[in-house]
Amino acid sequence: MKIGFSRISFWGCVAAIIWTLGIYATVVRFFYGLGAATHLSDSVPWGLWIGLDILVGVGLAAGGFFITAMVYLFNLKEYQPIVRPAILTSFLGYGLVIITLLFDLGKPYHIWRPIVMWNHHSVMFEVGWCVLLYTLVLFFEFSPMALERLGLKKPLSLMTRSIPFLVMSGVLLSTLHQSSLGSLYLLVPDKMHPLWYSPLLPFLFFSSAVAAGLAMVIFESYLSSRAFGRALEFSLLVRLSRILVPVVLLYGIIRFKDLAGRGVLGAAFSGSQESLLFMAEVLFGLVLPIIVFSIPAWRNQRAGLFLGAVLVLLGFILNRLNVSITALVGSADVEYTPSWMEWAITASMAAAGVAVFRLAVKHLPVFTHQDTQAKQVNPPLLEPGQAGAGVMAGLGGLLFLLLMALLFGLNRKQAAAKSLDGEAKPLSASAVLRLPAAIVFEPDEASPGRVTFHHQTHVDPTRPGCVSCHATTFRIRPIKSGQAGTVKMDSLYAGKQCGICHNGEQAFRADEECENCHSGR
């Protein structure tokens, strides 16, 4: 493994910057609370961490259960070389998901609560349990790499023998929680945009996670083959892409059948912010990858395969962000742009994932099969002489820019258009408030004249603060039933009744300007 010094220090620097920001954000998050570190609010209780770290993270880690099932249950031994990297990715992925969850939970030290406090009616409860158990399964699936390294033969053979059962439970648990992450949103049919709410969410989440998991295996095998100068199991990855394409197609067909069946396909072309983000999701996750994978000249070379996988991943990320953020902020009529600290934590987690993966590859037997195969060190990104390769690289860059522009630019709502609906129109005073009729206080013999109280002159009809008088100083029911007692000037002078305000501060003094009230009318 030969990595240039300059390359290490460049990526090292990037990681150092990200982690510095991440540590700062961590301190703010845990000492000053979620409100200080994030842009979350009562209208947007779930943001970037749930959308990107949890929903995307869990989906990307789906490669593990799929590949292990192919190899250990269905005996497709040719995929053996990518089993270990896939398990490692999944294990790291779930580890990072759990760590990010600690940031997102209001009370991270209660994360274990679902283990003892059960609510089997809760999808969240089920997801929690499945993620916990599956992380354990992954730990055991991963352990042979460490045991092999440590030379512990006994436990190693025990692990090897129990692998089929681990894999079976892994498949079951993954199927459950990958789909249940979608079921979480089944509870909110009214708050979610119809382009994303669907009774089929569990299936859609599951199938897209399988696609993303496979794409992730291609993506990461490709990158690590370059980074570690390893022979790329290229024919294997091509074969994997042949599984990926039907999965993506199936997902796409069901997705559109569902939209059409619910009659909301029109909303996809309405030109609204949601429709644009939907189209971006479909373009990246469905249309472009299928084009890339269906052209043999592209699919059968490294750059094409890589681009296809990246597109599937981008489409997947967009989909999960759309489900968790776009689809919900619309109905809440708010904006949400993650704070830089939210980004810093997310980036720190991703950087940590890459770093730990590198360490593991360096020190553990992850890529065991490379040694027996012919070495092909550092394959060039573009195979010379292949037409269209350069074009595709350019296209890839362009797409990425476009995606970023969509994500950030469109996030700003057309505030002006929105602000009028839902807002209260200015009140038109009397018609609205039904203020009580005038109240007449008949004079006794010492009084300079009759007093008539008008609510109109005492209440700001746009902000009626009735409680400043009612239920405390002047009780309404006794007044209505004529048992209110009387208003005495002495008590006014003592700062009671009308005198609370008529003291020269809030209103004119009660012992001056008698005729203001005693108008005799």
Next chain:
Amino acid sequence: MKSAILTDLTRCTGCEACVMACREINGLPRTSENHRLNAHTWTAIEHHQGIPIRRHCMQCEQPSCVAACPVGALTKTSEGAVIYDAGRCMGCRYCMIACPFSIPKYEWQARIPRVQKCSFCYDSALKKGHEPACTAACPSGATIYGEREALIKEAQQRIATHPQRYIPTLYGLTEAGGASVLYLSAMPFEKLGFPATIQHKPYPDLTWQELSRIPTMVSAGAAFLFSAWWIINRRIKMANESERSSDQTA
């Protein structure tokens, strides 16, 4: 007895006495925000179409929030209140997402935050059979407390006797599968800040359909996986053996 609150929006003057009473009894800080729900305002007077609208937790009969909570921190009591136990809560905020009325609010600024919402004065009143603070404070009788069945009758009678005063909807009768808070109004509710669309069956059914399938799915899945693995494994073994025996004969 199933308690309930009936709020007749045509009688509400927007005086905010309920808001103040709620603050007082629940020891909430006297912030100036009376017009929008937040962690310190459990009932608010919103203004829509120039009409004051009292909002608070609907105390659903089969609450979405209760079904959502992974640790059972939210429960529906037999008296009708939906109450929250901060000691159980882990702060996942799924209840906030799940509530169709977007009622639960969060203490975003706190280091150890809680979910906050109207609890029907469960501890201070309802448990002892008393009336909650807000209805007791209402000077105009716009929001009243009583037995749910009786209040439904009362409301339906009001609609029947004043058909020109009310729209013929008793909100909360079937909304979200029924709620312990009922509303009468002169205007369609979706114009008054209530959700634009609302299901008329209990929300938890939506996820229970999935969850209740899990045992079957798991056993069927396990059976399928195990038999597939067993069959494939056996065939490999047999193939190996026949290979070996043919080796030996050769």
